[in-house]
Amino acid sequence: MGHLILLHPSRGPSVNATPHLSIEDAASYIDGTLADEARVDIERHLAECDTCREEVAASSRLIATLPATAGRRLPWRLVVPLAAGILVAVVLARPTRRTDVAPAQERGGPSDASQIVLVAPAPDATVVAGSPRFVWHPIASSIGYRVVIKDAGGAPVWSGDVADTVLAIPAALRLRAGESYVWRVDGQRADGTTASSAEASFQVAR
Amino acid sequence: MTTWLVVVTRRICLDLYRRRYGRPSDDGDAEPRRARRRLQDLLAEELDLHEPATDESEETDAPLRHSELHDALQHALADLPPRDLLVLKLRFVDDLAAQEIARLLGFPSPFHVYRRLNALFAELRGALHRRGVESATP
Numbered sequence: 001m002g003h004l005i006l007l008h009p010s011r012g013p014s015v016n017a018t019p020h021l022s023i024e025d026a027a028s029y030i031d032g033t034l035a036d037e038a039r040v041d042i043e044r045h046l047a048e049c050d051t052c053r054e055e056v057a058a059s060s061r062l063i064a065t066l067p068a069t070a071g072r073r074l075p076w077r078l079v080v081p082l083a084a085g086i087l088v089a090v091v092l093a094r095p096t097r098r099t100d101v102a103p104a105q106e107r108g109g110p111s112d113a114s115q116i117v118l119v120a121p122a123p124d125a126t127v128v129a130g131s132p133r134f135v136w137h138p139i140a141s142s143i144g145y146r147v148v149i150k151d152a153g154g155a156p157v158w159s160g161d162v163a164d165t166v167l168a169i170p171a172a173l174r175l176r177a178g179e180s181y182v183w184r185v186d187g188q189r190a191d192g193t194t195a196s197s198a199e200a201s202f203q204v205a206r
Numbered sequence: 207m208t209t210w211l212v213v214v215t216r217r218i219c220l221d222l223y224r225r226r227y228g229r230p231s232d233d234g235d236a237e238p239r240r241a242r243r244r245l246q247d248l249l250a251e252e253l254d255l256h257e258p259a260t261d262e263s264e265e266t267d268a269p270l271r272h273s274e275l276h277d278a279l280q281h282a283l284a285d286l287p288p289r290d291l292l293v294l295k296l297r298f299v300d301d302l303a304a305q306e307i308a309r310l311l312g313f314p315s316p317f318h319v320y321r322r323l324n325a326l327f328a329e330l331r332g333a334l335h336r337r338g339v340e341s342a343t344p
Contacts (some may be wrong), residue, residue, distance in 0.1 A: 023217070027210040047288035047341060050241050057300040059213045060310045066208065087219040088214065120251035133248065164303045
């Protein structure tokens with residue numbers, strides 16, 4: 001019965017100084033309907049509060065996946081699947097969320113060169129086995145990237161496609177402690193041309 | 207209305223989940239510390255930081271230099287305006303794509319987010335340089 005309190009209509013948006021954002025403040029911030037001063041106050045809070053920032057980031061991401069026709073009116077027949085989807089996303093979400101993002105037209109960025117520039121891991125860096133994160137600079141007009149990982153002998157270990165410029169490899173892939181690997185990124189452009197990074201090596205910590 | 211419903215539903219789901227499975231840890235400070243550590247580690251990679259230069263080269267000093275680097279980074283981050291710190295956290299801790307950050311923070315386009323990030327990296331390199339930490343990237 002306690003949950004009914006959450007659904008009780010509020011008297012209106014207010015920026016409170018208490019530990020966490022109200023639902024109305026979070027929703028208004030995501031919708032961009034706050035006055036400048038309120039928005040600044042909320043951003044100050046979000047910069048410091050991990051709980052609220054995660055809520056705003058996750059909610060904003062979920063909302064972006066809704067069909068455009070939902071607009072301001074959510075048909076009730078969508079509520080149950082939406083709630084189920086949110087529950088699944090919340091319970092099962094793991095760091096590889098980036099792969100769910102629809103390809104975005106990335107313009108500008110650090111280089112338009114035909115070669116993709118790798119950012120992390122740095123060449124010959126040692127990474128922690130559980131959560132190596134691969135980062136590279138975007139190329140103009142990209143529609144997707146493929147990350148390829150090989151072992152020190154050149155044998156393929158894993159490859160995966162991603163729309164954005166960060167990849168956290170799935171938990172199912174086990175990189176072996178103390179081993180060296182080689183990785184590169186291939187990028188595909190909208191006009192069909194491709195670009196590749198140089199190959200870089202990294203080591204997994206013991 | 208839709209946004210409000212999504213936020214509410216997510217809170218209810220999290221609440222139900224925690225009632226059934228409990229929080230990952232009872233230490234209230236664990237999550238912020240992990241997030242802070244992750245932000246610093248990823249920024250240290252992005253900025254290509256070197257350990258502060260010292261005269262000794264003993265192995266035993268490595269953890270001390272590592273913590274000096276993180277201290278310097280922590281101070282540099284603390285000096286940032288809230289909106290800039292928020293951009294960094296959304297990018298590196300929450301893994302939001304540039305387009306998502308643009309939508310949430312009201313940047314005109316993902317390109318503007320990349321440009322702000324690059325400007326922040328340059329600012330951080332400068333702040334760290336003043337604290338004696340060098341970056342391989344000029």
